[in-house]
Amino acid sequence: MPANAFSDVAHWVFDLDNTLYPPSARLFDQIERRMTDFVARALNVPDAEADHLRDHYWRLYGTTLAGLMHEHGLEPGPYLEAVHDIDFGVLSPDPDLRSAIADLPGHKIVFTNGSAPYADRVLAARGLAGLFDGVFGVEHAEYHPKPQPEAFAAVFAKAGIAPSRAAMFEDDPRNLAVPHDLGMRTVHVAPAPTPAPHIQHHTADLSGFLRLLRAPRHP
Numbered sequence: 001m002p003a004n005a006f007s008d009v010a011h012w013v014f015d016l017d018n019t020l021y022p023p024s025a026r027l028f029d030q031i032e033r034r035m036t037d038f039v040a041r042a043l044n045v046p047d048a049e050a051d052h053l054r055d056h057y058w059r060l061y062g063t064t065l066a067g068l069m070h071e072h073g074l075e076p077g078p079y080l081e082a083v084h085d086i087d088f089g090v091l092s093p094d095p096d097l098r099s100a101i102a103d104l105p106g107h108k109i110v111f112t113n114g115s116a117p118y119a120d121r122v123l124a125a126r127g128l129a130g131l132f133d134g135v136f137g138v139e140h141a142e143y144h145p146k147p148q149p150e151a152f153a154a155v156f157a158k159a160g161i162a163p164s165r166a167a168m169f170e171d172d173p174r175n176l177a178v179p180h181d182l183g184m185r186t187v188h189v190a191p192a193p194t195p196a197p198h199i200q201h202h203t204a205d206l207s208g209f210l211r212l213l214r215a216p217r218h219p
């Protein structure tokens with residue numbers, strides 16, 4: 001029962017993709033296909049090479065976009081628009097998650113490596129619109145993606161997050177390393193755990209985990 005570890009948390013930071021909706025929605029499959037198409041056209045390479053580069057840049061830089069910007073000087077705007085032009089109909093509203101987040105005390109933000117307009121569409125499709133004090137995309141971090149420290153520094157400064165009183169919920173284990181170093185509580189949200197020194201908690205059920213934090217405590 002992790003409630004005591006969170007009793008002083010006043011800032012709640014949520015990743016978006018595969019955290020605020022389940023990976024079974026396979027939304028990211030649609031995005032990855034568009035990333036591969038974009039890389040193939042932008043760099044004039046065959047699809048197989050584009051798919052390899054997409055994954056290679058994700059591993060090396062945190063996102064495909066960061067690799068395209070760093071290695072090829074690509075402008076981020078057209079890329080972000082193209083890869084996020086997807087079908088949101090695979091997402092459904094999640095009233096349990098909405099009430100679990102609504103019940104958290106304090107300041108709540110979304111921090112995604114996608115763009116904020118994309119995040120707004122995902123939140124609307126999940127029935128989570130209007131729930132957060134801020135929605136921050138990669139454009140709010142000068143296009144530095146998580147897990148780069150610059151991304152956390154930029155967004156946490158803009159959002160007024162005090163890391164010593166904050167918790168981070170995220171499906172990508174890499175993106176919990178900097179939050180842990182900053183003194184945040186770290187929660188890995190994924191079907192299976194990935195044990196690592198910087199991961200303090202794991203859950204496959206974000207709503208259930210949040211409800212446990214809010215359950216009445218015995219003295």
Ligand SMILES: [Mg+2]
Pocket residue numbers: 015016017018019170171172
């Ligand atoms: Mg994610």
